[in-house]
Amino acid sequence: MTARxxxxxGNWKMNKTVAEAVSLVEELTKELAGFSGCEVILCPPFTALTSVAKLLHSSPRIQLGAQNLHPALQGAFTGEISAAMLREAGCRFVIVGHSERRRYFGETDAFLRxxxxxxxxxxxxxxxxxxEELPDRESGRWPAHLRSQIQGVLHGLPVDVLSAIVLAYEPIWAIGTGRNARPEQAQEAHALLRKEIERLHGTAVAARMCIQYGGSVTPQNARELLSQPDVDGLLVGGASLNARSFTSILLSVQ
Structure with missing residues (x-):
């Protein structure tokens, strides 16, 4: 088995002013001094990126991510931000295709690609x-839905692109609802996703790909989720807005 x-x-979504972001990161860097259990990424709002980046220079184990980007290099796209701008701000990661972007802003598979x-x-x-949404989960259509999303966006991508991607399974019915997928449900979905990646791109690519779970992750359920063989990490929402709860989740990796 390939070690991943x-x-x-931590996806902060539309939360934290710059001052609040700085305070949270200062607390996190103290709590996580010497921590080496996993890669840690913080995804604050755009307004806080440069301030958080400055603080993370002294904490190399925590990396900076953004919550969105526009695919164009530049242009008349009011309110958008480019990949180059994110890199300049200090980002190394970026979230793409979050269910809230798909639902509220109509982002399609072609646009996400x-x-x-x-x-x-x-x-x-x-x-x-x-x-998947709750109706797909309850009707048993969720495997077809997940395969469709993978095929629609990742089919035919070159290996260098696939090697950079972190996949995140976020059952939409569990986001912000307090109702998370049971560990065995998460494992079943992750195994299906890895099998679909293998079908499209081969065993080596599938074995290397990190697949996170996201959906009402808490300090109470993180350890059991991470114990599943195909759960390679977590995409944390609300619990990442508090230093103590996020640190507890990170410590569960160890």
């Missing part, structure tokens, strides 16, 4: 999100 580095990312290509071309590692 665990990756835990463009984003992945733009991110990797600029030297960013995308955290690419997939996941």
């Amino acid at each position: 580095t665990k990756i835990v990312a 463009e984003k992945l290509l733009a991110a990797v071309a600029a030297g960013l590692r995308p955290i690419f999100c997939v996941g």
Whole structure:
């Protein structure tokens, strides 16, 4: 079995002013001094990226990520941000295809594919999100839905792009609801995703790909989720907004 580095990312969404972000990161860097259990990524809002980047210079185990990008290099795209701008701000990762972007902003598979290509071309590692709604889960259509998302975006991508991608399974019915997938449900979905990657791109690519779980992750369920053989990390929402809860989740990796 290929050893995969665990990756835990905190997605702050539209939370934290610059001052609040700085305070949280200062607390986290103290709590995590000497921590080496996994790769840690913080994804604050755009306004806080440069301030957080400065603080993370002294904490090399924590890396900076962004929550979104536009695939164009530049242009008349009011309110958007490019991959080059994110790199300049200090980012090394970027979230692509989060269910909230798909739902509220109508992002399609074709557009997400463009984003992945733009991110990797600029030297960013995308955290690419997939996941099903509750009706798909309850009706048993969720495997077909996940395969469709993988095929629609990742089919035919070159190996260098695939090697940079972190995949994140986020059952939409579990995001912010307090209702997380049971560990065996997460494992079943992750195994299916890895099998689909293998079908499309071969065993070596599938074996190397990190697949995170995201959806109401808490200090109470993190350890059991991470004990599953195909769960290679976590994409944490609300629990990443508090230093104590996020640190507890990170320590569960060890």
